[in-house]
Amino acid sequence: MRITNTMLIKDMLWNSNNNLVSMAKKQSELSSGKRIQRPSDDPVGITQVLKYKTDIREAQQYKKNINDSLGWLEVSESSLHNIKDILQRMRELTVEAANGTNTADDRKKIKVEIEELKKEIIVSGNATSAGRYIFSGLETNQKLFNADGTFNIDMTSERNALKPVIGYEVAVGEVMPVGVHPVDLFGIINANNFFDGKITSSSGDTTKATQSKLTASVDMSHDYTTGDTIEISVGGVAYDVDEALLINTSLNPMTKELFISTLKAADNGSAKLGDVADVYFDSNDKLVVSAKAYGASTAITHTISSAGITGIAITPGTDGASTTLTGSAVVNDADVLAETGIHEFVVQVDDTRKTFSVDFSTLSTVADLRTEMQTQIDGAFPPAGTVTVGAVSGGTIDFTMSATNDGQDHTIAVDFIVAQKSEMLTDLDNLIAGLGADDNNAIQTALDKLDLHLDRVLTVAGEIGGKTNRVDFIKSRVEENEITFTSLLSKVQDVDMAEAIMYFKNLENIYRASLSVGSKVIQPSLVDFIS
Numbered sequence: 001m002r003i004t005n006t007m008l009i010k011d012m013l014w015n016s017n018n019n020l021v022s023m024a025k026k027q028s029e030l031s032s033g034k035r036i037q038r039p040s041d042d043p044v045g046i047t048q049v050l051k052y053k054t055d056i057r058e059a060q061q062y063k064k065n066i067n068d069s070l071g072w073l074e075v076s077e078s079s080l081h082n083i084k085d086i087l088q089r090m091r092e093l094t095v096e097a098a099n100g101t102n103t104a105d106d107r108k109k110i111k112v113e114i115e116e117l118k119k120e121i122i123v124s125g126n127a128t129s130a131g132r133y134i135f136s137g138l139e140t141n142q143k144l145f146n147a148d149g150t151f152n153i154d155m156t157s158e159r160n161a162l163k164p165v166i167g168y169e170v171a172v173g174e175v176m177p178v179g180v181h182p183v184d185l186f187g188i189i190n191a192n193n194f195f196d197g198k199i200t201s202s203s204g205d206t207t208k209a210t211q212s213k214l215t216a217s218v219d220m221s222h223d224y225t226t227g228d229t230i231e232i233s234v235g236g237v238a239y240d241v242d243e244a245l246l247i248n249t250s251l252n253p254m255t256k257e258l259f260i261s262t263l264k265a266a267d268n269g270s271a272k273l274g275d276v277a278d279v280y281f282d283s284n285d286k287l288v289v290s291a292k293a294y295g296a297s298t299a300i301t302h303t304i305s306s307a308g309i310t311g312i313a314i315t316p317g318t319d320g321a322s323t324t325l326t327g328s329a330v331v332n333d334a335d336v337l338a339e340t341g342i343h344e345f346v347v348q349v350d351d352t353r354k355t356f357s358v359d360f361s362t363l364s365t366v367a368d369l370r371t372e373m374q375t376q377i378d379g380a381f382p383p384a385g386t387v388t389v390g391a392v393s394g395g396t397i398d399f400t401m402s403a404t405n406d407g408q409d410h411t412i413a414v415d416f417i418v419a420q421k422s423e424m425l426t427d428l429d430n431l432i433a434g435l436g437a438d439d440n441n442a443i444q445t446a447l448d449k450l451d452l453h454l455d456r457v458l459t460v461a462g463e464i465g466g467k468t469n470r471v472d473f474i475k476s477r478v479e480e481n482e483i484t485f486t487s488l489l490s491k492v493q494d495v496d497m498a499e500a501i502m503y504f505k506n507l508e509n510i511y512r513a514s515l516s517v518g519s520k521v522i523q524p525s526l527v528d529f530i531s
Contacts, residue, residue: 045492065169066168066478070468091450094450122145135182151420186422187423189420195343198329199415202413203325206403206410209295211292212316222254232289233303236299237268259287327391336364337364346413346415366392370390399412427449
């Protein structure tokens with residue numbers, strides 16, 4: 001084999017360049033501190049890197065959630081301590097008021113202080129953390145109490161039974177409930193709602209309406225100008241296709257675009273088919289004509305006489321189906337006539353929730369009740385008839401939501417208000433009234449009630465303390481996990497600097513040697529011999 005100087009030079013340049021590339025790669029590792037710059041550097045390692053980074057980001061988010069939950073618990077604990085101190089002070093004042101040596105004027109002075117302390121309990125009940133009310137269950141955007149001490153949120157039967165509270169996801173699949181439900185802390189005074197036992201907390205969905213649709217196979221090699229008839233009706237209105245436009249010659253071959261545009265342009269004298277239907281070819285190259293509107297009234301029919309259009313199938317549109325929520329007990333005229341108070345029920349349609357008040361003093365029969373409920377509901381959920389109330393004497397109170405042919409399902413939910421006042425604030429009102437009336441029995445009763453409320457506050461405070469300790473342990477565990485994942489990521493991704501520097505120096509020496517060899521390989525030119 002003959003070795004030429006050109007071959008030597010090419011090999012030298014090739015090897016020198018490879019050495020330079022290796023040195024550049026190692027230099028990049030040193031400057032970035034990362035062993036894996038791109039997936040091709042280590043296909044297996046890059047999957048581990050991505051997984052560890054995901055684990056680290058999850059741990060960091062859990063730490064944020066934990067810190068938020070600790071903040072929530074700290075505010076709750078502070079408010080509970082404040083309420084406890086207020087109740088303790090009230091108890092001391094009540095004990096003093098129960099002393100037989102006090103005059104009526106002395107008790108009135110005590111009454112004034114207790115009235116102010118009651119206002120502070122309302123303020124504590126409306127405490128917030130980061131702008132969210134901590135004792136309002138899931139309704140954190142609404143304060144718990146009105147200024148008069150009544151509930152500002154709807155205390156429905158569902159909320160009273162389930163007691164939902166806010167929670168934070170503090171670990172994988174672990175949600176920590178950190179809220180305090182108002183019933184557990186303040187108690188409720190049952191409003192003896194007329195609808196209790198007659199309306200059951202429940203919900204239902206209407207079904208979706210569907211569109212009428214025509215599908216067919218279309219022969220793109222067919223010439224539709226040779227006496228073919230294509231007519232499509234939507235909702236009983238016929239749209240005649242101009243077949244003269246569907247020419248298919250060697251100079252003007254048929255295309256899907258031409259076929260679609262021609263069908264869309266079909267008219268009935270005042271409107272076009274494309275205005276009332278979508279026309280397209282699906283993924284299986286089937287022609288589809290689909291009514292834009294939903295429901296059975298937009299049925300598609302056809303008069304198609306053409307060898308080029310075969311396998312015609314029609315899927316009829318269907319109307320949405322309504323849903324009915326049936327009452328749980330029979331209501332009679334006598335029940336309505338016997339009731340004189342104001343009672344509340346709740347209806348929610350999709351995301352719109354409304355509370356309705358019915359004054360039974362103006363009603364005599366179930367028919368009157370149904371009319372009053374229907375009038376209020378029609379005003380809240382237009383158009384009238386969206387939700388229909390059914391009620392006759394000897395029957396149940398039912399709610400029916402009509403389906404709408406818009407291609408969507410809709411939800412209706414009903415419930416009733418269990419309470420408007422808390423037990424704690426009602427007992428304080430009774431104490432204030434007893435002090436004003438100089439009623440020893442009322443004062444003594446209030447003293448026993450205060451002891452019960454103090455026990456309730458201490459119980460809730462103990463639960464908050466236990467949750468705080470648990471969240472602290474979870475925080476430690478999450479922080480340790482973050483450190484572990486970071487360490488594992490470093491082992492896979494980061495460069496061993498000492499080793500990398502050693503390799504870089506070695507590669508640098510190799511590159512320098514290759515350059516030195518190159519200087520020997522390159523032949524002297526004629527210029528080198530010119531003196």
